[in-house]
Amino acid sequence: MPVFHPCCRLFMLCLLAINLCSACHAQGSAIDSDSLCFVSANWQEERQENIRFLQHQFLSDSLFGHPQYIFWMEIPPTEIYRLHYAYDPQLSPTSVQAQRHQALAAVNGSFFDIDQGFPICYLRIDSVEVGENTPGKTDSINRKYYQYATLSLADSALNFIIPDSNRCHEASLPGRNLMTAGPMLIYHDSVIPQRDDRTFVTHRHNRTAVGLRADGSAIILVADGRFRNQAAGLSLNELCNLMRWLGCRDAINLDGGGSSTFYVHPQDNEPQSAVRNYPSDNRRFDHEGERDVSSILYIEALRTEHEVPIEQKQSE
Numbered sequence: 001m002p003v004f005h006p007c008c009r010l011f012m013l014c015l016l017a018i019n020l021c022s023a024c025h026a027q028g029s030a031i032d033s034d035s036l037c038f039v040s041a042n043w044q045e046e047r048q049e050n051i052r053f054l055q056h057q058f059l060s061d062s063l064f065g066h067p068q069y070i071f072w073m074e075i076p077p078t079e080i081y082r083l084h085y086a087y088d089p090q091l092s093p094t095s096v097q098a099q100r101h102q103a104l105a106a107v108n109g110s111f112f113d114i115d116q117g118f119p120i121c122y123l124r125i126d127s128v129e130v131g132e133n134t135p136g137k138t139d140s141i142n143r144k145y146y147q148y149a150t151l152s153l154a155d156s157a158l159n160f161i162i163p164d165s166n167r168c169h170e171a172s173l174p175g176r177n178l179m180t181a182g183p184m185l186i187y188h189d190s191v192i193p194q195r196d197d198r199t200f201v202t203h204r205h206n207r208t209a210v211g212l213r214a215d216g217s218a219i220i221l222v223a224d225g226r227f228r229n230q231a232a233g234l235s236l237n238e239l240c241n242l243m244r245w246l247g248c249r250d251a252i253n254l255d256g257g258g259s260s261t262f263y264v265h266p267q268d269n270e271p272q273s274a275v276r277n278y279p280s281d282n283r284r285f286d287h288e289g290e291r292d293v294s295s296i297l298y299i300e301a302l303r304t305e306h307e308v309p310i311e312q313k314q315s316e
Contacts, residue, residue, distance in 0.1 A: 037062050066232035069224040071262040071277050077216030082300045083153050085125045091117045091292035094261035095275050107208050108259040109295030110181040119294050121147050122170040122180035133167035143167035149182035149252045158212050160250040185240040185251040194236050204233035206260035211248030219246050222262040226280040258291040
């Protein structure tokens with residue numbers, strides 16, 4: 001089991017309270033019991049290099065009226081790390097793909113055909129197109145609901161894009177690394193309204209999301225689900241709330257359900273899998289239920305914190 005060092009509760013409370021108040025002010029909403037529960041949680045924290053990994057299990061009905069298990073990481077804006085995509089046409093677990101690429105951490109990527117294995121959303125890795133937005137049964141032109149958000153990676157920068165309705169639009173976008181998923185949850189500090197006539201939106205599921213704060217730090221979050229007594233999962237609106245409360249000005253929903261996986265590179269005293277959350281594909285509340293997935297989003301270490309020049313550290 002991983003060894004966690006409890007974070008300073010007062011520090012976390014102040015930090016999250018600032019982000020929460022900013023988000024609530026931007027949305028004109030009141031601080032309710034769910035937000036207070038989230039802000040005041042006694043998060044367990046671990047650090048690797050300068051990346052923070054946090055987790056907390058909300059018991060009983062304390063968050064959104066159901067038990068929840070939330071995992072998130074904070075990646076500072078720095079040239080030490082780079083976010084990148086990986087793709088396996090044969091499908092393999094997030095942890096396997098992460099270890100293959102020597103990732104510091106990783107989560108599952110975008111949507112895919114679980115039977116055929118190919119991506120059903122646009123995916124470009126190192127300028128090579130490996131996935132397209134597959135057409136609907138009755139509409140070959142317009143994109144599907146979960147294809148309305150694109151995340152572009154450029155060195156250490158993240159760029160959130162809302163593509164137009166034409167499902168082939170991404171082919172004209174610049175950039176070496178693009179992944180389409182969706183829907184977009186938050187765009188330029190504005191919450192994107194979600195449809196209320198789709199169970200994909202309104203029902204509780206495991207969820208994976210990535211967001212960006214105004215200071216350039218990235219937030220990657222996984223919420224477990226499909227375990228009624230331990231982790232019920234989130235609707236998309238509830239997922240959006242969590243990303244707002246963490247201070248994100250942009251946020252996108254990735255593939256979820258049994259795909260949702262939160263991997264952290266194991267330390268010397270940890271098991272090699274280092275899957276921190278409780279993937280649900282084996283229907284047991286353990287770390288062994290990973291689903292074979294098509295793509296992942298992972299953190300690559302370009303150099304360690306100790307290798308950064310002193311003058312750069314001082315400037316940061």
